[in-house]
Amino acid sequence: MYAQMVDTGVQRLRSTEELDGDERHFQERIDAGVRIEPEDWMPDSYRKTLVRQISQHAHSEIVGMLPEGNWITRAPSLLRKATLLAKVQDEGGHGLYLYAAAETLGVSRDDLIDALHEGKAKYSSIFNYPTLTWADIGAIGWLVDGAAIINQIPLCRCSYGPYGRAMVRVCKEESFHQRQGYDIMTVLAQGSAAQRRMAQDALNRWWWPAVMMFGPPDTESVHSAQSAAWRIKLHSNDELRQRFIDQTVPQADLLDLKIPDPDLRWNEARQSYDIGAIDWNEFHAVVRGDGPCNKERLAARRDAWDRGAWVRDAAAAHAEKTTIERKTGETR
Numbered sequence: 348m349y350a351q352m353v354d355t356g357v358q359r360l361r362s363t364e365e366l367d368g369d370e371r372h373f374q375e376r377i378d379a380g381v382r383i384e385p386e387d388w389m390p391d392s393y394r395k396t397l398v399r400q401i402s403q404h405a406h407s408e409i410v411g412m413l414p415e416g417n418w419i420t421r422a423p424s425l426l427r428k429a430t431l432l433a434k435v436q437d438e439g440g441h442g443l444y445l446y447a448a449a450e451t452l453g454v455s456r457d458d459l460i461d462a463l464h465e466g467k468a469k470y471s472s473i474f475n476y477p478t479l480t481w482a483d484i485g486a487i488g489w490l491v492d493g494a495a496i497i498n499q500i501p502l503c504r505c506s507y508g509p510y511g512r513a514m515v516r517v518c519k520e521e522s523f524h525q526r527q528g529y530d531i532m533t534v535l536a537q538g539s540a541a542q543r544r545m546a547q548d549a550l551n552r553w554w555w556p557a558v559m560m561f562g563p564p565d566t567e568s569v570h571s572a573q574s575a576a577w578r579i580k581l582h583s584n585d586e587l588r589q590r591f592i593d594q595t596v597p598q599a600d601l602l603d604l605k606i607p608d609p610d611l612r613w614n615e616a617r618q619s620y621d622i623g624a625i626d627w628n629e630f631h632a633v634v635r636g637d638g639p640c641n642k643e644r645l646a647a648r649r650d651a652w653d654r655g656a657w658v659r660d661a662a663a664a665h666a667e668k669t670t671i672e673r674k675t676g677e678t679r
């Protein structure tokens with residue numbers, strides 16, 4: 348696996364018997380299903396692991412606004428425009444809950460955002476692909492939000508309270524997003540020959556990146572063992588990937604669209620689908636910064652930050668004014 352940018356301090360997984368004092372007590376609470384709250388004692392490596400994952404997740408939500416935001420002005424009807432606008436706003440809200448959850452661990456949102464803008468922080472590989480046609484908006488809702496739900500439902504039960512609670516609302520909203528995407532695909536799939544081609548083309552381009560979203564295979568996943576012991580991760584990358592495939596293939600069948608994988612087969616013995624080889628070189632290249640849109644996405648985020656400076660300044664000035672007014676009782 349490529350070098351990690353964040354050193355969470357985890358060297359190897361230790362059994363509960365090897366731990367002592369606070370660390371042992373902490374692990375016993377986790378094993379008993381007790382939720383960890385911000386004021387509780389926690390190992391520094393648990394804190395760093397959560398900051399790493401939650402901040403990457405938050406960055407993914409706000410970078411994830413860009414590919415779809417690109418289509419708000421070109422949505423084919425007022426209803427589609429209003430729906431897409433609401434969805435993209437929801438993603439911004441998810442970023443907000445997640446940055447707030449990360450802040451409960453003692454980091455500042457500004458520092459996290461700086462790390463994103465400086466290219467030091469990761470965000471999901473999936474958002475480095477372009478949205479070329481309207482059908483891509485359908486494919487993102489159907490496949491990307493669909494994958495996000497499968498990954499995030501278990502996170503509602505993760506060991507860290509603020510993260511798990513944030514996920515409850517996020518998952519409800521993601522279900523709406525998934526349905527709006529599937530609805531777009533349904534209309535296109537039942538439309539003209541050109542619309543059907545557009546839907547199939549979007550599925551062809553988004554299928555494999557969505558399959559890769561779940562992260563590297565279990566054999567290469569450096570954080571899984573420790574994160575599972577801490578109940579941050581309740582299922583492995585490959586388990587969730589398989590769940591996504593098994594759920595999505597029948598949905599493609601219903602649309603009469605073809606999953607772009609000649610090796611896709613139902614495995615009677617496993618009661619699951621087998622798939623062809625995943626191109627992990629592509630995944631690593633995208634995560635390294637060499638995907639089709641990495642540079643464009645970061646440039647757009649930096650630009651939005653710079654152009655939003657006046658809003659942050661105005662909000663800070665307003666907060667200062669109202670604080671002074673509250674303290675002095677004078678209106679300024």
Ligand code: FAQ
Pocket residue numbers: 348350351352353399400403404405407408411412438469470471472473487491492495498559560561562563567568569570571574580584634
């Ligand atoms: N892209 O050891 P593991 C959404 C990195 S939200 C980029 O397996 P872990 C909503 C990983 O960070 C989508 N990097 O890591 C939406 C680590 O690097 P590091 C985001 C990836 O953490 C929809 C290294 O590989 N969701 O879609 C990726 O145990 C539509 C080793 O990997 C979340 O963030 C990747 N795909 O498992 C928004 C969910 N996968 O940090 C807008 C929360 C792995 O050592 C529109 N996160 N890496 O430098 C998680 O569940 C986990 O962090 C995983 C990775 C499963 C993503």
